[in-house]
Amino acid sequence: MRKINNRFLYMSANIANSTQTIRIASRKSQLALVQTYWVQAQLQKHFPDRTFEVEMMSTQGDKILDVPLAKIGDKGLFTKELEVKILDRSADLAVHSLKDLPTNLPEGLMLGCVTERENPADALVVNAKHAGAQLETLPPGAVIGTSSLRRLAQLRHHFPHFVFKDVRGNVNTRLAKLDAGEYDALILAAAGLQRLDFGDRIHQLIPAELSLHAVGQGALGIECRTEDPEILEILQTLQHQPTAYRCYAERAFLRELEGGCQVPIGVNTTIDGDNLTLVGMVSSLDGQRLVTDTITGAAINAEQLGKDLAHRLRSQGAQTILDEIFALVERDGLKKVLDEQTNS
Numbered sequence: 001m002r003k004i005n006n007r008f009l010y011m012s013a014n015i016a017n018s019t020q021t022i023r024i025a026s027r028k029s030q031l032a033l034v035q036t037y038w039v040q041a042q043l044q045k046h047f048p049d050r051t052f053e054v055e056m057m058s059t060q061g062d063k064i065l066d067v068p069l070a071k072i073g074d075k076g077l078f079t080k081e082l083e084v085k086i087l088d089r090s091a092d093l094a095v096h097s098l099k100d101l102p103t104n105l106p107e108g109l110m111l112g113c114v115t116e117r118e119n120p121a122d123a124l125v126v127n128a129k130h131a132g133a134q135l136e137t138l139p140p141g142a143v144i145g146t147s148s149l150r151r152l153a154q155l156r157h158h159f160p161h162f163v164f165k166d167v168r169g170n171v172n173t174r175l176a177k178l179d180a181g182e183y184d185a186l187i188l189a190a191a192g193l194q195r196l197d198f199g200d201r202i203h204q205l206i207p208a209e210l211s212l213h214a215v216g217q218g219a220l221g222i223e224c225r226t227e228d229p230e231i232l233e234i235l236q237t238l239q240h241q242p243t244a245y246r247c248y249a250e251r252a253f254l255r256e257l258e259g260g261c262q263v264p265i266g267v268n269t270t271i272d273g274d275n276l277t278l279v280g281m282v283s284s285l286d287g288q289r290l291v292t293d294t295i296t297g298a299a300i301n302a303e304q305l306g307k308d309l310a311h312r313l314r315s316q317g318a319q320t321i322l323d324e325i326f327a328l329v330e331r332d333g334l335k336k337v338l339d340e341q342t343n344s
């Protein structure tokens with residue numbers, strides 16, 4: 001890191017003066033575009049003499065909106081097409097919801113910066129007939145829409161009397177289905193709702209005690225070429241170091257646990273002075289067994305903290321849960337396992 005920074009020092013004179021257009025790759029979804037235009041505006045402010053262009057494209061994830069997300073895995077579904085563009089130099093950087101960016105990136109690409117995080121919590125959004133209700137007071141049998149195994153397992157653990165049902169599509173589509181009465185309530189990321197100006201639909205922010213959020217939720221991750229010091233220096237202007245430390249810890253935790261399979265994993269992080277605290281959780285698919293622990297240490301060792309917490313959880317029962325899920329997948333195939341979990 002120090003070496004790269006030195007290189008930046010004598011590179012920097014050229015950057016503000018270069019005339020080459022910088023191309024930003026983005027998905028076409030409304031949320032992706034709001035996020036990308038925000039990044040474009042911020043970079044334009046920092047580098048007023050440079051030109052920043054947005055290149056929109058569909059990803060595999062955008063094309064199969066009718067298939068429940070949990071069933072198609074998450075390996076770069078929303079990122080691959082953008083990454084190809086950066087690698088072949090038809091784009092210079094890509095803006096992602098950090099949550100959607102795999103923890104292992106393709107050779108030649110890196111996480112160039114992490115922007116300041118919105119509230120990373122999940123939110124409860126309700127149909128109008130439940131205007132007075134909270135998670136704790138929704139009636140037994142209430143139909144809760146979510147397609148995330150993490151949300152499903154944790155909420156099942158605390159609220160076994162709800163019925164869980166898949167929901168797909170972009171945020172607008174999901175809200176329309178909720179309002180039409182297909183669901184009593186939905187669980188969505190608060191950050192996405194806020195960015196799309198649906199902040200007033202956040203009925204309850206779900207506390208960490210009930211549901212830990214996804215790794216990287218609420219932050220943007222900007223991906224770029226490893227060998228591109230000019231772009232890397234430009235991206236440093238958007239790096240928010242406390243968010244970055246938190247997300248490095250969360251991503252190291254996930255990377256260390258996830259043996260290439262989809263498992264309910266949740267986190268929560270806080271920074272206090274120079275210290276970072278990471279709470280991590282692994283759950284069985286049915287939410288019956290949930291292993292959780294907390295680690296605190298120097299924020300600059302964020303990645304090591306994430307790895308250490310993963311090892312601790314493995315020795316406290318998470319390994320058994322992971323082995324069971326892997327064995328099930330081996331026996332029945334991932335699709336069947338996920339079908340059974342999300343269609344009840």
Ligand SMILES: NCc1[nH]cc(CCC(=O)O)c1CC(=O)O
Nearest residue numbers: 097099188189191192217218219
């Ligand atoms: N899985 C899709 C996705 N990717 C990013 C967000 C919201 C914004 C964020 O978490 O940063 C969402 C929607 C959701 O989970 O409700």
